[in-house]
Amino acid sequence: MRPGCSNPPPRGDQNTYGLCNELQERSYGRQVSPYIKVSGTSTNTPKNRKFWRENLPRLKYHNPSVPMIVNRHSRNNKKPTLSIYLRKPDASTPAPATRSQPSSSRNNMSKATPPDADEKIITVDMTEKHSSHILEYVLAETRAVPIKPTKEEIRELQELDAMARQAEVDRARMRSLREEKKREEDMLKRARAAGGVAEEEDS
CATH class of the missing domain: 1.10.287 (Helix Hairpins)
Known part of the structure; x- marks a missing residue:
């Protein structure tokens, strides 16, 4: 049985269950760091809002050890982005046991950090993209494993x-x-x- 996949998510996520994303085991994922705009703007629409309100909590529920940091800000001229940190496939040194990770922020204090020497970073521009398309991209890049509920x-x-x-x-x-x-x-x-x-x- 996969760790973190044995029980249903909390009540708030009951409509988004059914995905177990084994980032660390399958693709050496380190961090999923979406940057979401809080103030009203054309780039913060229901199209992409569902991803960080529903999909991201579901991914975090099934992967509690994978840091997922949300950095909110009110800069309307800055595009909402999703940054995924992956270990390079040709990295020769073992991955460190721990890495420095910021906590989520509501006032732009948890900006995406540069990747380490053994990492690569994939950035997704979430502007006007539908949540389902963002999720599909994340699954493809991380080789996540969808599972069916019992x-x-x-x-x-x-x-x-x-x-x-x-x-x-x-x-x-x-x-x-x-x-x-x-x-x-x-x-x-x-x-x-x-x-x-x-x-x-x-x-």
Whole structure:
């Protein structure tokens, strides 16, 4: 059994399950570092937003030992990019046990670092690219291995989907009840206000 592939992902990723990306074992992957724009801009669209909101957490879930750093910033003139660090196939020295890795940042403090001597870097311009195309490119470059969920995992995912649908129904019902209550309160206020005007006219 592949490590990290035995259990379904957390609830927030139930719709993106079914991929186990063995970056380190199969292609010596070190770092997946997407640079995503936070402020509204034509390059930060739903086309590529799904990749770092859904696909990237799924990859991280199945590969907890592979650093994946997100660097967010508000520079609208800078293209959103995805940087993948891979060990060179002709590298003669063993890969170091550990490498210096920055943490994710919301204020442009985790910029992509230059590759080490035994590494190469692949950069993807995510501007106006659909998430599915970005994911396909990542899988091709890293030789990732897609896997199918087990019957038990499918059952658990179906239960989570059913819970999510029921939660949406419950939220809609509560929203309707609140709106109905507000309408009744507004009608009562108007009736009271109208009654006060009538009393003044009678007096």
